[in-house]
Amino acid sequence: MKNAIKWSSIALAVAMGNGLLVSQATAAVENNEGFIESSSATLSNRTVYFSRDFRSPGVTQSKREETATGFVLNFESGYSRGPIGLGFDTIAMLGIKLDSEQEDAGTGLLPSSFGDTGPSNYSEIRGAVKAHIVQDTILRYGVHLPSNPVIAYDDARLLPNHYNGYSITNESIDGLFVEAGRMNDRGEMNDSSEVDGAFIPNEKVTYLGGTYAFSNDLSASLYTSDAENLWKRHFLGGTYNLALANDMSLVTDLAHYKTSDESAPGSDFDNDATSLALTLGAGHHAFGVAYQRMGGDAGFAYFDGGIFLANSVQYLDFNAKDERSYQARYDYDFAGLGIPGLAFMTRYITSDNIDAAPAVRDSRWERDTNISYTVQQGALEGVNVLWRNATIRQDDTLDGGDVDENRLIVSYTWDLL
Template identity: 30%
Template sequence: MERTTLPAAIILAGLSIGVNAEDAKPHGFIEDSQATVSNRTYYYSNDNRDGGLDQRETATALKFAFTSGFTQGTVGFGVDVASLVAVHLDGGKGHHPDANTFFPSDSDGSAAHSWSRVGGTLKARLSKTELGVGNIFTPNLPILVATDSRLVYQNFGGGILTSKEIDGLTLTAGKIDQSSGRATSNSTGLAIAGGTKDSNDFRFAGADWKATKDLTFQYYFARLENYYKQNYLGLVHVLPLGDEQSFKTDLRYFDSSSDGKNGDVGYRFNNNGGFAKTPGEVDNKTWSAMFTYSFGGHAILLGHESVSDDGGFVWLNQGNVVDGRNRPEGNGGTAFYLFTDAIVGNFSRAGEQTNFGQYSYDFTKLGIPGLKTSISYLRGDDIKDVAGGSDHKEWERDIRIDYIIPSGLLKGFGTTLRHGTYRSDGSALPDTDQTRLIFNYSYSFL
């Protein structure tokens, strides 16, 4: 990839949902505007324990974001704009694999010195319904989740409609046709893992119904043309137990099937390196259940996830090699709405049965506000390989420490340390130790 130092164009081809639509009466374009400058500095280390190429890099990114209010009148209009520049600080040749997900590569295979991105959203609001056309920076829908796990966020291009006209019911529909990955300033079409041809048509619609203040039901449908169709059902319930205690139930079910040319040359799914009843095609049902008991500053989480035998779980990304160009951000470049989307692994191959647990603690109860820690463990068994064998295993242990300065001159300055240890029987990813050290700071001046 050639070095990118300045944005080539303003990309008005994604979208953000905008400000809260629950307040149906607009206050004003300027009065409700907000401008924020934020910085993220990131150290990323990926230690391949099987002898492959290690990766160690440090970079920093500066982001400016402007979110307007809406003009007054029956229909209000607004605009959101965001721009960023990222600079590489360390780790050139020898520590920067050309096929990576952290920073673009220069023509000689080393890390580019810098790159940048700029984009925006045009939005309109009528009553409690909003339409946005432009960039969607951080979608968090069951069928579409942008990753923010590297130096910069991923975003998508298209349009989205969100309506909250009925109390307790949120309706969402949209279409996207491109994505800007987490390690590039370029936008591309859409695909799935293994895909080598773009699809420029991802459509979705869904509903979130808050039946009571403690119970929410979800249904979403999505279709990536020529790749897959996906139905999602979800339930979230929080049971208050009194005395700072609660019990949370989170149930998720995905049903994914082939669409159009899926399975043909160029539109094949690699089933995450595992078994497929019909090679190249999407055919999967995945359910998961998570239960969390919280008391005081403690939270204990236990869960199980089951991937069906016919093929791996599928989610939207940018493909691996499209039109002869490598897209390192493609395979796994988008996050997905499963509990097993861990630091290193994703536990999503055909037949995989994963048990997982997590313990976390908020140190506010000990007089240290802003400090939180967690440790989690995942173990997947009964994984079917490409030949149909089902005795493969993998596990991962993740540790996380977060601290945000709660007051004073550096109020809001945050530090995150994450470390993941992944091991398998050799049928999946290589054994890996991964460390991430992240510093974040944001300042709002409107």
């Protein structure tokens, strides 16, 4: 998942305002508010200009550039009263092409590709039924937007991708969240069709895991999964927030993946991936560093947003075989200068030791800058404007070669219920 290490101590995190997560909160059930009384509905809009300029010589397509706007209507019912509460959720999505040319198509915003701009719009409606049973346990069947280290929806373009399947969650023990499920089909971010095995045919994902908060400052996560005909993957992560003097804090995020070929005989997915991120918060400033390392016989392969590593950033994941990467990051909240709603982030990631070919070790780097502003008052209150810039320099054989990328995103969410 891009930027999946949450850097949770940073109050500067950019709010996309999309309201797309299908919530599984149990508060309404505990308060016995009922099916209608605790229902909610939001309508989110996101307009995206996306430009990716390929700088390496000899590329077939030198640039991808498109603009589109998308709407997501998300309805979540409450639960019926009684020992077993029943409810349903619905998510409806619409993507509309604003600008796309055949020679520049293929940004991922639209169902288009180089030489084909595709349809002018795409849409879909998905739903799920859910049940609340004893001890804060929720059963769900239908559409899912999972967000955990081994399977996670991706919302990096116009509309989120999603899964169809079934799951169970439990929060009956204070501080402990446990979940399990099986996702069978995946809908893409830029297509109204549902893909059966989008990465490799017949791909299904079964997962089990959870997070435990030992205190307000220390939490740990443990997950395991089996992607049918692909790999078995395990994850261990932890976050610790250390309060320092003068209202400063130091947050440590550790993430480790172990991936094996056990479910895919003859395949090469064997990988150990580890990242460690440190973030020093000092008032309206935050300073971060991170180290990430790949081991095993292959790089870290994934098919959705399930890459919760510190150096998985805007364009690159720094996940090639044997790759070692290093990050420096700075955030600033302009509320410190009397401009609430304005936030700035910049980071630089460099790597080495990539196993590019026998006896050949390669390197690469990426530099990202984000500027975000949320209107604080007036007729446009709540509108968020985000500019994301990335510069990537690497060998032509690695992930598209040299790239310059810009994304301009304007978003807003209406609370309907």
